[in-house]
Amino acid sequence: MMDRRDSFQNLLELKRFFRLKIKELHPDRGGNKEEYLKFIKWYQESLSKLSKKSLIKVLKNYFPTGNFCYRIETFTIKEVSLGLTKQFKLPLKEITCPTCKGMKKSLSGKKEICSKCLGKGFLSLSNNGESIQIKCSFCEGKGYLYRDICPDCLGKGKIKKEELVEIKLPFGLREGNILFISKEFFDSPWDFYIEVNLEPHPFFKLQGDNLICEARIHFYEILLKEAISIETLEGVEEVPSEIFKRGEPVIFPGRGPYLSENHLWRRGDLIIYPKIIFPEKINEKAKKVLKKFVNLLKE
Ligand SMILES: [Zn+2]
Ligand SMILES: [Zn+2]
Known part of the structure; x- marks a missing residue:
């Protein structure tokens, strides 16, 4: 049951589960009192966790209003695909400028x-x-x-103080999207709009709901090796080499990026495109052996 408890992605689902379960666990109905109280505590914690989560959103485009802070940040394909926890340096509050002590002028100037x-x-x-x-x-x-304006606050007397914060990324962030963090999340005076700049990966590419991976495989590896190492979001994995024999893309269902749809989540596919590598040059000796090999195949 614990697994189920951790998987709630929206308030509606959580509340429905709570109403159903609480009746079952009620001491008046023969439930264990300790279990009952534990469940209520878990529910309250989950509720606040989920409510906080709704303060973070993915925006396709944006028209900021009121007080806001705009940033461009670089994200990796892995971070956005798995919805990892990422650190940001964000200005959470305004403080008196320490350079001019709020005087707005340069204290070392003329x-x-x-x-x-x-x-x-x-x-x-x-x-x-x-x-x-x-x-x-x-x-x-x-x-x-x-006489001179303070170079640090540019004469405002206040500066925005940056702090290191951690955010669990929502699913579905893509290049050019905005990671929106409501001001209530940090209790800061402004909303945050963080534009996603996706760092190019040597062989991963996000395409629609799927993750495309180019696997460079030597032609002889497919024939000689039982297994071939491929890169997945979870790390390097060994897969049977024979699945690449036809030279066509191989789909690993549900191993792609996490996607959020109507408050539920699912995973897209991982599609491996084998890129068969042939040696650029081969010497006479190798050619001879290869010819022998081809003749052996005909037998
Ligand atoms: Zn200053
Ligand atoms: Zn005076």
Whole structure:
């Protein structure tokens, strides 16, 4: 049952399962009380996990509104195909600029004399014939002002602080798509729009729902070897060499990328295209042996 419990992809499915199961487990119906409480705890945790998940989406195109942060990030084919957990450096909040301490001006740059207090740092006011001095609010009593704009915050006095975060990628991200992360996810002041730049892979290619893999196989390997190593999303695997004898693509159903459809998930196929490699040059001796081999085949 635990397997089933971990596989919920949407709230509707989870809630339906809960309603069914909770009746069964209820102590009034002879259920074990400990099991019953454990189940309720599991349900609440799953509920919050799934609700949080809905704050992350795949967008085909986007029209950001309000406060948002846009980024382009590089993803690997493996990451998007398997929906792996990926680390990002994202600005989650705004803090006072540490360089200018919120003053908006460069504290190491040129200074100029305060035009309000003429460098004295205080202003003299007369109050009923009595002269009083107050601190100049313009230069905060320093008598001078910094002239250049702070290079780090560009005069805003605040900067966006980046933090390393981990995101479990939703299924179905493709080149040019947007990974949308709602501001509620991190409790940040803005939504995130992360455009997917897919890193080219030496032999994997995503095509529709499937993963295409080019397998370079030497012509003699198919004849001499029992098994051939192929690259899959889960790593290198040995498959019988005879499946490549016809030189045609071989389909491995359900071994392609994870896909999300109507809140359910399935996997596309892995299609291996064998690319048979022949030696560019072969010497006379090898040619002779090969001819012998061909003659032997005819016997
Ligand atoms: Zn600054
Ligand atoms: Zn002043």
